Amino acid sequence: MKEWVYFFDLCDTAVLALSGALAAGCHRMDPFGVIVLASVTAIGGGSIRDALLGTTPVFRIRDPNYIIVILATILLTLVFIRKPKKVPQYTLPVADAFGLARFTVIGAEKALNLGLSGMIAVVMGLITGVGGGIIRDVLCRQVPMILRTEIYATASICGGIGYTVALQLGAANKAAFGFAMISALLIRLAAIKWHLKLPAFDLKNTKQ
Amino acid sequence: MKEWVYFFDLCDTAVLALSGALAAGCHRMDPFGVIVLASVTAIGGGSIRDALLGTTPVFRIRDPNYIIVILATILLTLVFIRKPKKVPQYTLPVADAFGLARFTVIGAEKALNLGLSGMIAVVMGLITGVGGGIIRDVLCRQVPMILRTEIYATASICGGIGYTVALQLGAANKAAFGFAMISALLIRLAAIKWHLKLPAFDLKNTKQ
Amino acid sequence: MKEWVYFFDLCDTAVLALSGALAAGCHRMDPFGVIVLASVTAIGGGSIRDALLGTTPVFRIRDPNYIIVILATILLTLVFIRKPKKVPQYTLPVADAFGLARFTVIGAEKALNLGLSGMIAVVMGLITGVGGGIIRDVLCRQVPMILRTEIYATASICGGIGYTVALQLGAANKAAFGFAMISALLIRLAAIKWHLKLPAFDLKNTKQ
Numbered sequence: 148m149k150e151w152v153y154f155f156d157l158c159d160t161a162v163l164a165l166s167g168a169l170a171a172g173c174h175r176m177d178p179f180g181v182i183v184l185a186s187v188t189a190i191g192g193g194s195i196r197d198a199l200l201g202t203t204p205v206f207r208i209r210d211p212n213y214i215i216v217i218l219a220t221i222l223l224t225l226v227f228i229r230k231p232k233k234v235p236q237y238t239l240p241v242a243d244a245f246g247l248a249r250f251t252v253i254g255a256e257k258a259l260n261l262g263l264s265g266m267i268a269v270v271m272g273l274i275t276g277v278g279g280g281i282i283r284d285v286l287c288r289q290v291p292m293i294l295r296t297e298i299y300a301t302a303s304i305c306g307g308i309g310y311t312v313a314l315q316l317g318a319a320n321k322a323a324f325g326f327a328m329i330s331a332l333l334i335r336l337a338a339i340k341w342h343l344k345l346p347a348f349d350l351k352n353t354k355q
Numbered sequence: 356m357k358e359w360v361y362f363f364d365l366c367d368t369a370v371l372a373l374s375g376a377l378a379a380g381c382h383r384m385d386p387f388g389v390i391v392l393a394s395v396t397a398i399g400g401g402s403i404r405d406a407l408l409g410t411t412p413v414f415r416i417r418d419p420n421y422i423i424v425i426l427a428t429i430l431l432t433l434v435f436i437r438k439p440k441k442v443p444q445y446t447l448p449v450a451d452a453f454g455l456a457r458f459t460v461i462g463a464e465k466a467l468n469l470g471l472s473g474m475i476a477v478v479m480g481l482i483t484g485v486g487g488g489i490i491r492d493v494l495c496r497q498v499p500m501i502l503r504t505e506i507y508a509t510a511s512i513c514g515g516i517g518y519t520v521a522l523q524l525g526a527a528n529k530a531a532f533g534f535a536m537i538s539a540l541l542i543r544l545a546a547i548k549w550h551l552k553l554p555a556f557d558l559k560n561t562k563q
Numbered sequence: 564m565k566e567w568v569y570f571f572d573l574c575d576t577a578v579l580a581l582s583g584a585l586a587a588g589c590h591r592m593d594p595f596g597v598i599v600l601a602s603v604t605a606i607g608g609g610s611i612r613d614a615l616l617g618t619t620p621v622f623r624i625r626d627p628n629y630i631i632v633i634l635a636t637i638l639l640t641l642v643f644i645r646k647p648k649k650v651p652q653y654t655l656p657v658a659d660a661f662g663l664a665r666f667t668v669i670g671a672e673k674a675l676n677l678g679l680s681g682m683i684a685v686v687m688g689l690i691t692g693v694g695g696g697i698i699r700d701v702l703c704r705q706v707p708m709i710l711r712t713e714i715y716a717t718a719s720i721c722g723g724i725g726y727t728v729a730l731q732l733g734a735a736n737k738a739a740f741g742f743a744m745i746s747a748l749l750i751r752l753a754a755i756k757w758h759l760k761l762p763a764f765d766l767k768n769t770k771q
Contacts, residue, residue, distance in 0.1 A: 172766035179716040180709055181764050183689065198406045198614045211682045225764055266419045273391065281494065286697070286707055291494055293388055300387040348389050348433055350380035406614045474627045481599065489702070499702055501596055508595040556597050556641055558588035 155249065157216045163246035164189040164217040167283050168224040169239050174287055178225060184283060185221050186214070189246075192278025196254050196271055200261060240339050243280055247299070248332035251276035251306040252324055265311040272307035273300065276331075298338035298345060306331025363457065365424045371454035372397040372428040375491050377436070377447050382495055386433060392491060393429050394422070397454075400486025404462050404479055408469060448547050451488055455507070456540035459484035459514040460532055473519040480515030481508065484539075506546035506553060514539025571665065573632045579662035580605040580636040583699050585644070585655045590703055594641060600699060601637050602630070605662075608694030612670050612687055616677060656755050659696055663715070664748035667692035667722040668740055681727040688723035689716065692747075714754035714761060722747025 167188030171181040190213065254275025258268040277293055277300060284291040293299050310327035314320065337343060375396030379389040398421065462483025466476040485501055485508060492499040501507050518535035522528065545551060583604030587597040606629065670691025674684040693709055693716060700707040709715050726743035730736065753759060 168764075169766065172764045175763040175765045177714070177717065177761035177763055179714075179720055179761070182720070183693070183709055183716045186686070194615055199402055201409070201617070211680045214682050214686060228766070264419045266422050270394070270422060277391070285493060285701060286709075288496075288704075293391060293494075298385070298387075300391045301385065304387055304390070345385035345387070347383040347385055348376075348380045349383045350377065350436070407610055409617070472627045474630050478602070478630065485599070493701060496704075501599060501702075506593070506595075508599045509593065512595055512598070553593035553595070555591040555593055556584075556588045557591045558585065558644070 156253075157212065159246050159249045160189045160213050160216050161220045162242045163250075163279055164220040165224060166239050166242040166246065166280070168221050169228070169242075170283055170287050170289075172224075172228070178221075181221055181225065182218070184286060185224075186217050187286065188279040188283040189213070189217050190279070191282040192250055192275045192280075193254070195278045196257065196275045199274070200258065200271070202257075202261075237339060241336065244302075244332060244335040244339065246279070247276045247303055247335060248306060248328045250279075251303045251331055252310050252328045255307045255310045255327075256320075256324065259311070259314070265315065268311050269304060269307035272310070273303045276303040276306070298334060298343050301345060302331045302335035302338065305334055364461075365420065367454050367457045368397045368421050368424050369428045370450045371458075371487055372425040373432060374447055374450040374454065374488070376429050376432040377450070378491055378495055378497075380432075380436070386429075389429055389433065390426070392494060393432075394425050395494065396487045396491040397421070397425050398487070399490040400458055400483045400488075401462070403486045404465065404483045407482070408466065408479070410465075410469075445547060449544065452510075452540060452543040452547065454487070455484045455511055455543055456514060456536045458487075459511045459539055460518050460536045463515045463518045463535075464528075464532065467519070467522070473523065476519050477512060477515035480518070481511045484511040484514070506542060506551050509553060510539045510543035510546065513542055572669075573628065575662050575665045576605045576629050576632050577636045578658045579666075579695055580633040581640060582655050582658040582662065582696070584637050584640040585658075586699055586703055586705075588640075588644070594637075597637055597641065598634070600702060601640075602633050603702070604695045604699040605629070605633050606695070607698040608666055608691045608696075609670070611694045612673065612691045615690070616674065616687070618673075618677075653755060657752065660718075660748060660751040660755065662695070663692045663719055663751055664722060664744045666695075667719045667747055668726050668744045671723045671726045671743075672736075672740065675727070675730070681731065684727050685720060685723035688726070689719045692719040692722070714750060714759050717761060718747045718751035718754065721750055 164185040167185035168181050170188070171184040176184065251272040253272075255268040255272035257275075258271035259265070263271070281291045281293060306327045309330045310323050313323035313326055318326070372393040375393035376389050378396070379392040384392065459480040461480075463476040463480035465483075466479035467473070471479070489499045489501060514535045517538045518531050521531035521534055526534070580601040583601035584597050586604070587600040592600065667688040669688075671684040671688035673691075674687035675681070679687070697707045697709060722743045725746045726739050729739035729742055734742070
């Protein structure tokens, strides 16, 4: 079981690193700049969470395997994705969605393990899930995905709530984890596919 | 006494959350995006301070009342503030000023309680006071208030110095706290009202 | 020996504070805004590293000398650099390069002292070296230097690798430190002088 968790953890790290590397490619960064952006995206959210929870030195930096996975992802991205046409339109948001879903539940799990309340667990899940992507978008001077009215924070918050509630209803940790992660993923993928939006809170009445 | 401090703490959290929610409304975010921006604004400065001081898990995330206050503020904002005309021009900066003043003094107090020097206390006050607003403005891709030549960092630094000096002159903690907070608040409100500016350090000679 | 390390530490703090103050001048900030930007640039990278490593309260905030050096640097900048013509074109990038080189090696050394692996040391060196500059550029709403295709992250990563490898080859700490720092500095200065660029990873085929 442990090995599987670890394996998926490395997979998600790779997926988020890919999303960072693709964003770097859209801004014509040099290879080492790609490394920085991909790494920050992959480990940013978890690092903020760990710094806030005080579980330092932060998790990922104690284990060099994460960095090896990130470097390998970048290398493959640099070698195989050279033409813009080869990157389908949805690659980046979908890669991002997988990372969002799993990191959300991991963050919530970690907070509950420390004995914190369910509400805090949802917040920690949100930070872990969206943190890396926000840093990536801020560094690229893009409006963070979370600010563009698509169901993004929503998916993460639903995942965190689903996990916490499922555990309190007596579900096994593994079941709650899977249920919450798949919920968050489906919500986000549905939003990407059908361009779902919640009604916006709009204090401007002119179209930009 | 303790209860009052706690009560004001929750009030300031509400005020900063309101400033974040209004900023979110100006960018037409969906309700969960509003939650994220309001939360980050309300607890960002204090969380950075706690991560730097090593007093983790950071204060606010141990106490779910803060999150309840933030959620209630957002709910009221979403329900009652629906028309742009209903938000007077100065609402956002004035709400921000209250949070700036109190959080500055709280940050300075916390550093002094840990036995750090007065100069450090001023810096920690500044980080606590302006941190949340900077994160809010960076995420909204606005020039942070602190960069627009108005008396903003100035108010926070004056508050921090006022608190530290008052304590060293033998004032009671309660008196020093009130004095410093009101000073910082008045300086900032005066700057908003009369558009006060310090002379800028200007290395460009062309007007932008 | 200890005194020399400390002395250079203060020098680098001054150099990074200068780069922050010059950036503030290019955005016409008021004197206290200059203080904030210069301080964040000077101590940002090291503070992120310490928060991630859990060595809190973070190093620089325990020692008021750093703040005194930052304030003195700002005062001298405000007094002596008043005309844009007086700032030679390369001042800011060159000041930045010195800070980049030394802070990189300091960050790597600190991680190795905590018994972390060489790969982690390179990452920590990178965070320490580029962190302050990234925060400065994000706050000024500039594309971070690290995103503009020049040899920036590259110099820091080479410095970190140089230090780690030199130590493993049996070099004395002092020698490895000097070797790595000078390597990183020369790489970055050469890139500034001759506008060296690595080939960019380019997923856009139109020129912007």
